[in-house]
Amino acid sequence: MEKRMNVSASPHVRGAMSTSGIMRLVILALLPAAVFGIFNFGMRAFYHMLVTVVACVLTEFTYEAFADRPVTVGDFSAVVTGLLLAMSLPVNAPLWLGAAGGIFAILVVKMFFGGIGQNIVNPALAGRCFLLISFAGHMTNFVCDAYTGPTPLEALKQGEAVDPLSLILGNTGGCIGETSALAILAGAVLLLAVGIINLRIPASSFAVFTLLLVLFGNQGFDEIFLVRELCSGGLMLSFWFMATDYTTSPITKRGQVLYGALIGALAALFRLYGSASEGVSYAVLLANLLTPVIEKITVPKAFGRRR
Amino acid sequence: MAHSTFKGGIHPHKRKRFTREKPIKEYYPKGDLVYPVQQHIGGPAVPIVKAGERVLKGQVIAKAAGYISVPVHASVSGTIKAVEPRMTVSGSPVLSIVVENDHQYERLPAEDIKPWQELEPGDRILRIQKAGVVGMGGAGFPSHVKLAVKNPKKIRTVIVNCSECEPYLTSDYRRMVENPEWLVMGLKMILSLFERAVGVFAIEDSKRDAITALQLASGRESRMEVKVLETKYPQGSERMLIYACTGKEINSSMLPADAGCIVHNVDTVCAIYQALAFGRPLTERVVTVTGKALAEPCNFHVPIGTSFSELIEAAGGFKTEPQKFVSGGPMMGISLFDLDVPVVKTSSALLCMSKDDVARFQPSACIRCGSCVEACPEHLLPAKLADLAEHFQEEEFRSLYGMECLECGSCSYVCPARRQLTQSIRAMRRSLLARGKR
Numbered sequence: 183m184e185k186r187m188n189v190s191a192s193p194h195v196r197g198a199m200s201t202s203g204i205m206r207l208v209i210l211a212l213l214p215a216a217v218f219g220i221f222n223f224g225m226r227a228f229y230h231m232l233v234t235v236v237a238c239v240l241t242e243f244t245y246e247a248f249a250d251r252p253v254t255v256g257d258f259s260a261v262v263t264g265l266l267l268a269m270s271l272p273v274n275a276p277l278w279l280g281a282a283g284g285i286f287a288i289l290v291v292k293m294f295f296g297g298i299g300q301n302i303v304n305p306a307l308a309g310r311c312f313l314l315i316s317f318a319g320h321m322t323n324f325v326c327d328a329y330t331g332p333t334p335l336e337a338l339k340q341g342e343a344v345d346p347l348s349l350i351l352g353n354t355g356g357c358i359g360e361t362s363a364l365a366i367l368a369g370a371v372l373l374l375a376v377g378i379i380n381l382r383i384p385a386s387s388f389a390v391f392t393l394l395l396v397l398f399g400n401q402g403f404d405e406i407f408l409v410r411e412l413c414s415g416g417l418m419l420s421f422w423f424m425a426t427d428y429t430t431s432p433i434t435k436r437g438q439v440l441y442g443a444l445i446g447a448l449a450a451l452f453r454l455y456g457s458a459s460e461g462v463s464y465a466v467l468l469a470n471l472l473t474p475v476i477e478k479i480t481v482p483k484a485f486g487r488r489r
Numbered sequence: 490m491a492h493s494t495f496k497g498g499i500h501p502h503k504r505k506r507f508t509r510e511k512p513i514k515e516y517y518p519k520g521d522l523v524y525p526v527q528q529h530i531g532g533p534a535v536p537i538v539k540a541g542e543r544v545l546k547g548q549v550i551a552k553a554a555g556y557i558s559v560p561v562h563a564s565v566s567g568t569i570k571a572v573e574p575r576m577t578v579s580g581s582p583v584l585s586i587v588v589e590n591d592h593q594y595e596r597l598p599a600e601d602i603k604p605w606q607e608l609e610p611g612d613r614i615l616r617i618q619k620a621g622v623v624g625m626g627g628a629g630f631p632s633h634v635k636l637a638v639k640n641p642k643k644i645r646t647v648i649v650n651c652s653e654c655e656p657y658l659t660s661d662y663r664r665m666v667e668n669p670e671w672l673v674m675g676l677k678m679i680l681s682l683f684e685r686a687v688g689v690f691a692i693e694d695s696k697r698d699a700i701t702a703l704q705l706a707s708g709r710e711s712r713m714e715v716k717v718l719e720t721k722y723p724q725g726s727e728r729m730l731i732y733a734c735t736g737k738e739i740n741s742s743m744l745p746a747d748a749g750c751i752v753h754n755v756d757t758v759c760a761i762y763q764a765l766a767f768g769r770p771l772t773e774r775v776v777t778v779t780g781k782a783l784a785e786p787c788n789f790h791v792p793i794g795t796s797f798s799e800l801i802e803a804a805g806g807f808k809t810e811p812q813k814f815v816s817g818g819p820m821m822g823i824s825l826f827d828l829d830v831p832v833v834k835t836s837s838a839l840l841c842m843s844k845d846d847v848a849r850f851q852p853s854a855c856i857r858c859g860s861c862v863e864a865c866p867e868h869l870l871p872a873k874l875a876d877l878a879e880h881f882q883e884e885e886f887r888s889l890y891g892m893e894c895l896e897c898g899s900c901s902y903v904c905p906a907r908r909q910l911t912q913s914i915r916a917m918r919r920s921l922l923a924r925g926k927r
Binding site: 189190191192193194195197199200201203204254257261272297298300371428429431433434435438458481482484485486487 | 495499501502508525580583635657700728732738739740741743811812813814815819821822823824825826840842845846847848849853854855856858859860862863866868869870872873889890893894896898901902904905906907911912915
């Protein structure tokens with residue numbers, strides 16, 4: 183036989199899922215919340231997403247081109263980062279803010295640490311916290327044409343009543359993509375259905391967060407109170423989309439439960455006793471940092487090695 | 490406590506429709522037959538024939554070298570052409586006996602053999618060794634060694650591995666559908682060695698016809714049952730199978746007998762039946778010749794020693810251009826450099842792939858998605874083990890149970906970054922095993 187055949191180690195077949203396929207599904211899952219954001223806040227919300235996504239993709243491309251590394255923008259992970267970051271901006275922030283956050287997220291948080299899969303903290307969250315610290319005024323100015331009052335979370339902190347229904351639907355003030363619990367849940371259900379995420383992280387975060395609020399929230403078990411707390415601020419988006427980020431969460435099953443519980447506990451702590459309204463973001467970031475340790479202490483026993 | 494499956498695993502495309510409904514066809518080889526002396530785990534057999542000698546079908550041409558070894562028999566009648574190294578499936582030459590086929594298929598006259606029931610258990614096992622029977626599922630471990638356990642009373646379950654979980658393969662399925670009574674007889678013979686054991690046909694729920702056939706054939710046997718398992722890869726792995734049938738877990742340093750189990754493959758049980766009932770040596774096996782590139786995929790009953798290239802012709806030649814040939818299934822099979830290698834006792838299939846996923850996808854960076862962790866039937870962390878293997882971190886590799894890996898390929902299959910996880914882990918394992926480190 184003159185023709186040379188392919189020879190390789192087994193297995194000789196591969197599954198259908200690819201990195202870019204996963205990222206595209208995550209983008210699809212973010213769309214309900216993103217589209218609702220545009221519907222709720224107007225076209226300016228869309229411009230934010232456009233600017234931030236373009237900034238993220240361009241940053242990754244430019245860095246890789248200059249560092250003479252394979253260009254990986256085709257995996258769509260920079261798009262996910264940009265979209266998530268834009269969705270956690272207030273709509274009236276200047277448009278360059280998203281670009282600044284995107285450049286920081288991709289360049290410093292992702293590329294400097296080795297690119298996809300190597301970053302220690304979630305780029306979108308780190309970008310957001312970078313903006314919160316550097317441009318606090320812009321990042322906490324939630325006054326816009328549609329809503330002039332305080333955000334639901336601010337109102338809650340001041341002890342005012344908030345309509346739980348509007349929190350679930352999302353027709354309130356706040357960050358672009360964080361207001362509608364329903365839209366975020368729709369995306370989360372999609373990710374669960376196609377197996378991109380599993381319930382270990384979100385379920386344990388929600389369980390611990392709820393439990394701590396019931397125990398220490400001074401409201402007992404009050405459904406309205408709980409719905410308000412669960413659906414306000416960036417909690418939904420963070421628990422479903424940020425906490426479940428592959429790279430920065432443990433790969434061990436027990437580790438994922440522990441990590442979720444940690445996020446739930448920290449989020450509750452910051453919500454009950456902290457002053458910053460973005461406590462959830464810091465909770466996830468802190469848990470990100472503990473991921474390597476969690477992974478180390480939750481290595482599963484191999485099959486047949488359990489006692 | 491019995492489960493019907495195990496944790497982890499994957500659901501690859503089955504692609505069994507190519508040959509599922511194709512009855513086993515007798516194949517008569519045209520060219521020379523090549524018998525490598527090493528078709529099993531253990532000592533290579535020792536040739537006892539010389540060039541020019543005439544041999545008959547069923548005649549011993551290489552004798553067993555020691556206890557963990559089996560003889561090799563001629564599968565046709567003809568003349569010995571040479572005793573020389575020839576290329577094998579593994580890609581390296583092995584000392585082989587080459588026989589020129591005289592197309593007479595003249596059998597060695599059967600010795601006047603005693604009915605198996607009258608033999609002592611030890612002699613039954615000896616007859617199985619003399620027939621050259623080895624595990625035909627792929628590993629090729631001599632069957633008599635598996636059967637000769639220290640304390641036969643401790644064996645409580647004899648499992649016939651009917652799961653055939655690799656995609657494409659249908660040779661066992663056809664056996665079950667066409668000759669279920671051989672399996673029942675074979676299992677009965679094995680059970681005669683283990684008075685306290687029950688026999689279990691462990692079969693995946695997607696093989697409905699085979700389940701029915703085995704249920705009918707074993708209906709009157711009080712010591713046998715058909716256990717239906719979830720269809721999942723690698724259900725047919727010995728450790729997963731024992732767990733699914735008995736709830737007991739064994740690790741890499743244990744034998745099935747440690748869990749009171751004995752596991753044999755379908756075709757092996759048929760071979761044991763032929764050996765004990767008629768004193769017939771293992772000289773043929775069922776080979777699934779399949780794949781998108783072939784015109785007429787088929788299940789053949791092939792004399793051992795037949796060249797793979799002949800089977801391609803027999804299956805109607807190529808329909809589309811092949812890219813890759815695999816001996817065995819696509820998950821654990823060996824890709825072939827050359828088709829001019831012989832069918833051996835462990836060759837369950839010849840797979841002709843028209844596209845090669847491995848060449849189609851380039852590996853990229855791990856995104857730590859954890860899919861490999863979910864898929865690993867051994868509950869390992871494949872992404873981490875592959876990293877450690879690639880950086881030669883031997884101690885940590887072992888402390889994270891790297892030596893427990895089955896090399897089943899599930900992690901590579903699911904990896905969205907298309908990393909060669911199995912390959913890296915395998916390389917490290919083999920290197921450690923070669924140096925005697927477990």
